[in-house]
Amino acid sequence: MHVQPxxxxxxxxxxxxxxxxxxxxxPALAEGDILAVSSKIVxxxxxxxxxxxxxxxxxxxxTESTWFLPDTVSRYQVYLTIKANTLMPYAGVDESNSDGHYxxxxxxxxxxxxxxxxxxxxxxxxQQVGVVITDSRPLPLRWGVTGFCAAHSGFQxxxxxxxxPDLFGRPxxxxxxxxxxxxxxxAVLVMxxxxxxxxxxxxxxxxxxxxxxxxxxxxxxTALAIALDDDLYAPLLTSVDWQRGRAEA
Numbered sequence: 001m002h003v004q005p006x007x008x009x010x011x012x013x014x015x016x017x018x019x020x021x022x023x024x025x026x027p028a029l030a031e032g033d034i035l036a037v038s039s040k041i042v043x044x045x046x047x048x049x050x051x052x053x054x055x056x057x058x059x060x061x062x063t064e065s066t067w068f069l070p071d072t073v074s075r076y077q078v079y080l081t082i083k084a085n086t087l088m089p090y091a092g093v094d095e096s097n098s099d100g101h102y103x104x105x106x107x108x109x110x111x112x113x114x115x116x117x118x119x120x121x122x123x124x125x126x127q128q129v130g131v132v133i134t135d136s137r138p139l140p141l142r143w144g145v146t147g148f149c150a151a152h153s154g155f156q157x158x159x160x161x162x163x164x165p166d167l168f169g170r171p172x173x174x175x176x177x178x179x180x181x182x183x184x185x186x187a188v189l190v191m192x193x194x195x196x197x198x199x200x201x202x203x204x205x206x207x208x209x210x211x212x213x214x215x216x217x218x219x220x221x222t223a224l225a226i227a228l229d230d231d232l233y234a235p236l237l238t239s240v241d242w243q244r245g246r247a248e249a
Contacts, residue, residue: 001186001204001205001206001207002204003036003186003187003201004190004201004204005190005191005196005198006025006198006200006202007197007198008200009021010197011040011041012044013047013101015045016045017045018041018042018045018112018116022116023123026123026200027202028124029126029129030124031127031128031129032128032129032205032206032211033129033203034131034132034155034183034204034206034209035116035120035131035132035201035203036131036132036184036200036201036202037113037116037132037134037199038133038134038199038200039092039105039106039133039134040094040097040098040135041199042106042109042112042133043103043104043106043107046107048105048106049102049104051101051102052095052100052101052102053100057093058070058071058079060102061079061081061091061093061245062243063247064083064091064093064104064105064245065081065082065083065245065247066081066082066085066244066245066247066248067081067082067242067243067244067245068081068091068242069081069240069241069242069243079091082242083245084109085226085249086137087237088137089137091245092104092105093105096193097194097195106133109151110151110216112151113151113153114216117129117130117131117153117154127213128211129154130154130155130183130211131152132149132152132184132187132203133151134147134150134184134191135150135184136148136193145193146185146189147181147185147186147188147191148184148185149180149181150184152180152216153215153216154211154212155179155210155211156179156209156210156212156220157178157180158176158178158179158180158223158224159177159179159208159210161175161177162176177208179206179208186203187201187203
């Protein structure tokens with residue numbers, strides 16, 4: 001697998017046309033390529049920002065999250081939130097590379113991923129092409145952030161090992177690889193977190209990717225999510241007093 005970061009001009013709140021940015025920055029894509037796109041430039045082009053001065057951050061977090069824990073429960077004064085069935089700090093609200101504004105999550109990441117894939121198919125005349133919209137977050141008990149998938153299109157997000165034998169013939173019962181998250185993590189590593197100005201990445205020769213002609217169906221997307229009570233970490237996740245935010249579950 002090869003992951004190539006793609007530099008763009010500096011994207012700001014004055015940008016409103018994501019496809020014009022892609023027109024200017026993208027090299028030719030081929031069959032089997034996957035394009036990673038930072039959620040931040042999607043959000044900027046949607047106008048999903050709020051000025052830091054004069055904005056009540058607590059109110060903003062409550063609006064953007066499905067569930068949240070107030071910053072008073074954290075020794076670092078960080079809001080821990082659940083948004084789009086994903087555990088993250090601050091409901092995706094970010095202050096970096098934003099010139100005095102909060103940048104929120106894209107309004108509809110999945111719709112954006114689908115639209116970008118349709119654009120790539122038209123522009124480059126390819127059928128099997130994938131899109132991953134990326135963000136980053138810290139993992140429990142680990143320093144540093146890693147990338148994850150906010151939305152995907154054009155391929156199956158999970159590679160299912162269940163029923164396959166391991167090296168010694170023992171059938172695997174639970175193992176599935178989250179291909180979309182793994183691709184996002186690799187892309188975010190080369191895209192960087194600072195002033196690199198590379199919010200795009202081209203992924204080629206990725207293993208375990210099964211392309212599909214249709215956008216992810218509601219049933220496929222629902223199958224990616226785990227209810228809080230069913231999660232492996234349910235004893236931890238359900239033992240705290242989550243407060244209900246105003247974002248959809």
